[in-house]
Amino acid sequence: MENAVGFLRRNLMVPEPEAASLVGLNAVLMARCDALARTTHYRKGLPVSELFAHDVAASLQLPGVGFDPVRYESRKADKTGNVLIDGNTYAAGPSFHSRRLTVGLRHDVVQILDEHAAPVRSFPRVFGQQTETIFDPASLVPLLVTKPGAWSHSLLRPLVPEMVRDWLDQATATDRRRLFNAVDAASGSAGFDAAVHAADTLLRRGDAPDIAWWACSPAAWPMAPNRPPPTWT
Known part of the structure:
Protein backbone atom coordinates (compact mmCIF):
# COMPACT_ATOMS: atom_id res chain seq x y z
CA MET A 1 0.00 0.00 0.00
CA GLU A 2 2.79 2.43 0.87
CA ASN A 3 4.50 1.69 -2.44
CA ALA A 4 1.25 2.34 -4.31
CA VAL A 5 0.76 5.68 -2.53
CA GLY A 6 4.33 6.68 -3.40
CA PHE A 7 3.75 5.68 -7.04
CA LEU A 8 0.63 7.86 -7.27
CA ARG A 9 2.40 10.80 -5.66
CA ARG A 10 5.28 10.58 -8.11
CA ASN A 11 3.15 10.03 -11.21
CA LEU A 12 -0.01 12.04 -10.55
CA MET A 13 1.20 14.92 -8.39
CA VAL A 14 4.50 15.84 -10.01
CA PRO A 15 4.46 18.59 -11.04
CA GLU A 16 2.10 19.70 -8.30
CA PRO A 17 -1.36 20.15 -9.86
CA GLU A 18 -3.15 23.49 -9.67
CA ALA A 19 -6.88 24.13 -9.85
CA ALA A 20 -9.34 26.86 -8.88
CA SER A 21 -11.65 24.47 -7.04
CA LEU A 22 -11.83 20.95 -5.63
CA VAL A 23 -13.99 19.94 -8.61
CA GLY A 24 -11.30 21.22 -10.96
CA LEU A 25 -8.56 19.41 -9.05
CA ASN A 26 -10.52 16.15 -9.19
CA ALA A 27 -10.93 16.58 -12.95
CA VAL A 28 -7.16 17.03 -13.38
CA LEU A 29 -6.37 13.96 -11.26
CA MET A 30 -9.02 11.85 -13.03
CA ALA A 31 -7.54 12.73 -16.42
CA ARG A 32 -4.11 11.60 -15.20
CA CYS A 33 -5.63 8.38 -13.81
CA ASP A 34 -7.31 7.69 -17.16
CA ALA A 35 -3.98 8.16 -18.94
CA LEU A 36 -2.32 5.77 -16.47
CA ALA A 37 -5.10 3.20 -16.99
CA ARG A 38 -4.30 3.05 -20.71
CA THR A 39 -0.69 1.95 -20.07
CA THR A 40 0.49 -1.67 -19.85
CA HIS A 41 1.56 -3.12 -16.51
CA TYR A 42 5.31 -3.65 -16.55
CA ARG A 43 5.15 -7.17 -15.11
CA LYS A 44 1.72 -8.62 -15.97
CA GLY A 45 1.69 -7.37 -19.55
CA LEU A 46 -1.98 -6.32 -19.37
CA PRO A 47 -3.60 -2.87 -19.50
CA VAL A 48 -3.84 -1.30 -16.04
CA SER A 49 -7.57 -0.68 -16.63
CA GLU A 50 -8.16 -4.43 -17.12
CA LEU A 51 -6.24 -5.33 -13.97
CA PHE A 52 -8.21 -2.70 -12.06
CA ALA A 53 -11.49 -4.24 -13.26
CA HIS A 54 -10.33 -7.61 -11.92
CA ASP A 55 -9.53 -6.04 -8.54
CA VAL A 56 -12.95 -4.38 -8.37
CA ALA A 57 -14.70 -7.69 -9.15
CA ALA A 58 -12.80 -9.38 -6.32
CA SER A 59 -13.54 -6.62 -3.79
CA LEU A 60 -16.14 -6.74 -1.06
CA GLN A 61 -19.37 -4.82 -1.50
CA LEU A 62 -19.40 -1.30 -0.08
CA PRO A 63 -21.52 -0.62 3.03
CA GLY A 64 -25.14 0.33 2.42
CA VAL A 65 -24.70 3.60 4.31
CA GLY A 66 -22.25 6.10 2.90
CA PHE A 67 -19.48 7.55 5.06
CA ASP A 68 -19.94 11.23 5.78
CA PRO A 69 -16.51 12.82 6.26
CA VAL A 70 -17.50 15.77 8.46
CA ARG A 71 -16.01 17.50 11.49
CA TYR A 72 -18.32 19.25 13.95
CA GLU A 73 -17.11 22.24 15.92
CA SER A 74 -18.75 24.72 18.28
CA ARG A 75 -18.89 28.42 17.41
CA LYS A 76 -20.48 31.44 19.08
CA ALA A 77 -22.15 33.85 16.68
CA ASP A 78 -21.33 37.53 17.07
CA LYS A 79 -23.92 40.24 17.71
CA THR A 80 -24.89 40.30 14.02
CA GLY A 81 -25.32 36.52 13.73
CA ASN A 82 -22.02 35.80 11.97
CA VAL A 83 -19.61 32.97 12.76
CA LEU A 84 -15.89 32.80 11.98
CA ILE A 85 -14.67 29.59 10.31
CA ASP A 86 -11.09 29.13 9.09
CA GLY A 87 -10.62 32.88 8.96
CA ASN A 88 -13.77 33.48 6.87
CA THR A 89 -17.06 34.96 8.07
CA TYR A 90 -20.33 33.10 7.44
CA ALA A 91 -23.72 34.65 8.17
CA ALA A 92 -26.00 32.38 10.18
CA GLY A 93 -28.55 35.18 10.30
CA PRO A 94 -29.52 37.99 12.69
CA SER A 95 -31.83 35.71 14.69
CA PHE A 96 -28.81 33.67 15.80
CA HIS A 97 -26.84 36.59 17.24
CA SER A 98 -24.74 35.75 20.33
CA ARG A 99 -25.94 32.12 20.30
CA ARG A 100 -23.77 29.02 20.61
CA LEU A 101 -24.00 27.13 17.30
CA THR A 102 -22.48 23.99 15.80
CA VAL A 103 -20.75 24.01 12.41
CA GLY A 104 -20.32 20.92 10.26
CA LEU A 105 -17.20 21.15 8.11
CA ARG A 106 -17.16 19.05 4.94
CA HIS A 107 -14.74 19.25 2.03
CA ASP A 108 -17.16 21.37 0.00
CA VAL A 109 -19.89 22.57 2.38
CA VAL A 110 -20.12 24.46 5.65
CA GLN A 111 -23.34 23.63 7.50
CA ILE A 112 -24.56 25.64 10.48
CA LEU A 113 -26.79 23.94 13.07
CA ASP A 114 -28.69 25.44 15.98
CA GLU A 115 -28.52 24.44 19.66
CA HIS A 116 -30.70 21.40 18.94
CA ALA A 117 -28.51 20.19 16.05
CA ALA A 118 -31.12 21.22 13.49
CA PRO A 119 -29.56 22.53 10.23
CA VAL A 120 -30.27 26.21 9.61
CA ARG A 121 -27.82 27.25 6.85
CA SER A 122 -25.52 25.61 4.30
CA PHE A 123 -22.82 27.38 2.29
CA PRO A 124 -20.19 26.34 -0.25
CA ARG A 125 -16.97 26.08 1.74
CA VAL A 126 -14.49 28.85 1.02
CA PHE A 127 -10.77 28.18 1.22
CA GLY A 128 -8.16 30.88 1.63
CA GLN A 129 -9.08 34.32 2.94
CA GLN A 130 -12.17 36.16 1.73
CA THR A 131 -12.78 39.68 2.97
CA GLU A 132 -16.54 39.66 2.35
CA THR A 133 -19.12 37.89 4.50
CA ILE A 134 -20.46 34.65 3.01
CA PHE A 135 -24.25 34.62 3.31
CA ASP A 136 -27.54 33.30 1.96
Missing part, protein backbone atom coordinates in the same frame (compact mmCIF):
# COMPACT_ATOMS: atom_id res chain seq x y z
CA PRO A 137 -29.40 36.32 0.54
CA ALA A 138 -32.85 34.91 1.37
CA SER A 139 -31.93 34.64 5.06
CA LEU A 140 -31.53 38.43 5.34
CA VAL A 141 -34.90 39.40 3.85
CA PRO A 142 -36.92 38.79 7.07
CA LEU A 143 -34.68 41.31 8.85
CA LEU A 144 -35.58 43.95 6.25
CA VAL A 145 -39.26 43.14 6.68
CA THR A 146 -38.88 43.94 10.37
CA LYS A 147 -36.49 46.86 9.87
CA PRO A 148 -36.93 48.30 6.37
CA GLY A 149 -34.78 51.27 7.36
CA ALA A 150 -31.75 48.95 7.37
CA TRP A 151 -31.95 48.68 3.58
CA SER A 152 -29.39 51.43 2.92
CA HIS A 153 -26.54 49.40 4.48
CA SER A 154 -27.88 45.90 3.81
CA LEU A 155 -25.66 43.27 2.18
CA LEU A 156 -28.55 42.63 -0.23
CA ARG A 157 -28.43 46.09 -1.78
CA PRO A 158 -25.70 45.29 -4.38
CA LEU A 159 -27.42 42.00 -5.29
CA VAL A 160 -30.77 43.24 -6.57
CA PRO A 161 -31.47 44.63 -10.07
CA GLU A 162 -30.78 48.32 -10.52
CA MET A 163 -34.44 49.29 -10.89
CA VAL A 164 -35.42 47.44 -7.71
CA ARG A 165 -32.51 49.06 -5.86
CA ASP A 166 -33.43 52.56 -7.04
CA TRP A 167 -37.10 52.03 -6.17
CA LEU A 168 -36.26 50.81 -2.67
CA ASP A 169 -33.86 53.71 -2.12
CA GLN A 170 -36.72 56.17 -2.67
CA ALA A 171 -39.60 54.16 -1.19
CA THR A 172 -41.25 54.79 2.16
CA ALA A 173 -40.77 52.28 4.96
CA THR A 174 -44.28 50.92 4.36
CA ASP A 175 -43.69 50.34 0.64
CA ARG A 176 -40.31 48.77 1.32
CA ARG A 177 -41.89 46.38 3.78
CA ARG A 178 -44.51 45.37 1.21
CA LEU A 179 -41.87 44.49 -1.35
CA PHE A 180 -39.64 42.69 1.16
CA ASN A 181 -42.66 40.68 2.31
CA ALA A 182 -43.29 39.63 -1.30
CA VAL A 183 -39.67 38.65 -1.90
CA ASP A 184 -39.56 36.75 1.40
CA ALA A 185 -42.74 34.83 0.52
CA ALA A 186 -41.39 33.87 -2.92
CA SER A 187 -37.81 33.04 -1.96
CA GLY A 188 -38.79 29.86 -0.12
CA SER A 189 -40.11 28.16 -3.27
CA ALA A 190 -38.59 30.09 -6.16
CA GLY A 191 -35.29 31.25 -4.69
CA PHE A 192 -34.01 34.75 -3.97
CA ASP A 193 -32.72 35.47 -7.50
CA ALA A 194 -36.02 34.51 -9.13
CA ALA A 195 -37.97 36.54 -6.57
CA VAL A 196 -36.06 39.77 -7.11
CA HIS A 197 -36.15 39.21 -10.88
CA ALA A 198 -39.94 38.97 -10.67
CA ALA A 199 -40.05 42.11 -8.54
CA ASP A 200 -37.98 43.86 -11.21
CA THR A 201 -40.43 42.72 -13.90
CA LEU A 202 -43.34 43.99 -11.85
CA LEU A 203 -41.83 47.41 -11.26
CA ARG A 204 -40.94 47.81 -14.93
CA ARG A 205 -44.63 47.25 -15.70
CA GLY A 206 -45.49 50.11 -13.41
CA ASP A 207 -47.36 48.05 -10.81
CA ALA A 208 -47.53 49.05 -7.15
CA PRO A 209 -45.62 47.11 -4.47
CA ASP A 210 -48.79 45.99 -2.68
CA ILE A 211 -49.37 43.50 -5.51
CA ALA A 212 -45.72 42.45 -5.75
CA TRP A 213 -46.53 38.99 -4.46
CA TRP A 214 -48.48 38.26 -7.68
CA ALA A 215 -45.23 38.54 -9.60
CA CYS A 216 -43.05 36.89 -7.00
CA SER A 217 -45.15 33.78 -6.35
CA PRO A 218 -45.63 31.50 -9.39
CA ALA A 219 -48.33 29.53 -7.53
CA ALA A 220 -50.44 32.69 -7.24
CA TRP A 221 -50.56 33.46 -10.95
CA PRO A 222 -53.52 31.22 -11.84
CA MET A 223 -55.54 33.16 -9.23
CA ALA A 224 -54.63 36.58 -10.60
CA PRO A 225 -57.08 37.73 -13.32
CA ASN A 226 -55.70 39.13 -16.58
CA ARG A 227 -52.06 39.07 -15.46
CA PRO A 228 -49.57 37.03 -17.50
CA PRO A 229 -46.76 35.52 -15.43
CA PRO A 230 -43.31 37.05 -15.70
CA THR A 231 -40.60 35.33 -17.71
CA TRP A 232 -38.32 33.29 -15.41
CA THR A 233 -34.67 32.93 -16.36
